[in-house]
Amino acid sequence: MECAAKGRGTSCLRGPPKRRCGLCGAVAYCSKSHQMLHWSDHKDECSRLAQQMKHADGLSDFPFTFLGSGKEETRCSILTSAGLHRVELWKSECSCSLAVASSKSSWINDSWCLPSSLCPCSEPRSPAPTHMSSWKDYYQWRCLPFHSPAALLLHWPLTIYRCFQVSGLQNLILRDSNTLNIHYLGPEKELLQLGVFSELRALFPSIQLHIEFVGPAVPQFRDGEMISLCNYMHCSEEDCCCKVSSTVSASEAPNCSSSFLTVKLHKGFYHDRYEDIVKDSYPHLVVVPNAGIAAYSSWLPTIELLKDKKIPAVFTDFCEEAANLAAHCISSVSAKALRQPVQLNPFRQPLAVEDSALYLPCYSNCFLFGI
Template sequence: MVMQESRCSMLSSKGLHQIGLWKPECSCGSSIPMDELLYDDWTLPSSLCPCHEPRSQLSSCLSCWDDYYQWRHLPLHSPVALLLHWPLTVYHCFQVLSAHSSISKVKAELNIHYLGPEKELLQLGVFRELLALFPGVQIYLNLVGPAVPQFRDGETVSLCKYLPCAEESCICKSLYPDSVAEGSNHRNATIRIRLHKGFYHDRYRTIIKDSYPHLIIAPNAGVAAYSSWLPTVELIKGMGIPAIFTDFCEEAANLAANCISSVTGQPLRLPIQINPFRQPMVVEDSVLYLPCYSNCFLFGM
């Protein structure tokens, strides 16, 4: 029997164990305080990470990790997919919906309500890759969930350049500052992230005053496991906004689909399907006797 390499050993082999953004990726980092902001850089050489503009614009939709790595000119042994499944899942959700919804008409501005963030709160820097995935689009990303610490409620993070590499001489260090003054010509778009503590159904009235969503995304939601999702599902049904949920395995996705349909009285708008941009390493601490991957299956209402 071939034993799968553990996350700790894989990260250690690449010099990333318990370092920066990589800290939350194994159980050793399970108690990282939420005031420890980990979005400084990739801790990787430029050859192994997307630290600057793509060499070419996307000519077609990305459909898998291999497509992404080729487009960003990265070797397949680069570990960045372990972190980039967050923004690539956002990208894939948009692409899936744009095939049969008015969301495809979004051009200059994209408002996303992102529900139930946990680990992402320590890895906000990886969402900088949305600059490449949605070129020229101003993205507003509202992260809403009970895991947001009280002292970060209302916090805003504006990102206008790519997550830098570890090389001091790389061009990514000198292209432009990470905060752009009003009227600057450095970039015509940024990623603006705002954090909100609490359940979506309790906070949405305040949030939509500034940002009415084009799309709602709930990663690794566990809808069937937490009754607190039911009033949120009821709210989303009334809003009529397309919403996509992800979960760790197909069984959890099926249970979630049944819960959603029991609330809405309708079948899923988007049937359960594998997310091609799921995190490529199995979850090690799962209580299920099933292979589980972060953002593995997605489905929508």
């Protein structure tokens, strides 16, 4: 975290800022002088941030026991306790390591590195509950104990599931077709965790699901690649029936009869690649995870495109402040109110983001909103 007044007036004192605003507690400063200097900017947001800070306890309310109980717990310490620190697809969850999405050697990981009792490595025993709306519901349905850390990765497919829930498309898809096309924009660490999206097969049974992953982080050598997620990611037990490769190139598995889910990768911005992509896959829904709309002007042409084409889109962001700023930007561009107002995502990742710009409670895919 940096001093909220960095770049204004004198240079910041060395070391992390430790002087927090006494009213909101959301911002910090390196010195009293910098705090006073920043007040003219901060005073308009202070009460708003204070209200958001009051939600911290509610945002951290999860049923999981793997999270630990002390403030000294970090992402790495929790992963270490679970035996997953710097392990295969879990590497990108470590705060001490930088996973590189362009690495050919680590592109596809198809193992949970967990015993079968702690991960969804096979078909569910029963259909998904009609109104599944919490991690508790999901874990009970998948017969997972609450000490399983699988939710740290499952928040990606479960967020897609939630976006579909709030989009209001359920009846349309189920009535008119068994095909669902989703365009997923701006993937980053998900690109190293593609296998986990195979859980969408259980969440959308009997539906031919196709997802277009589109973003600048897609490596050039993967641009245009099609992947079939034929099976669930397998567990660490050698004698488990799940021991089949869950992620293979579509060209390597032309007879994969159980393939209900395919993924295609595209490098670049969505507004630049849109015309080529929709030739084969017109979207029923666009999902934009952890978008940071207010922080990146590159999203504006995409928002214009979504508005002009009248494509339903659901966005997520890390914290309430970012979501509200993004919602304001989108409404300004589209000249319309949001179809889905800013709301808490029950399937947000249950580990807080470390080293965020503010002390606001931040979680991957924490809040969602849509047009």
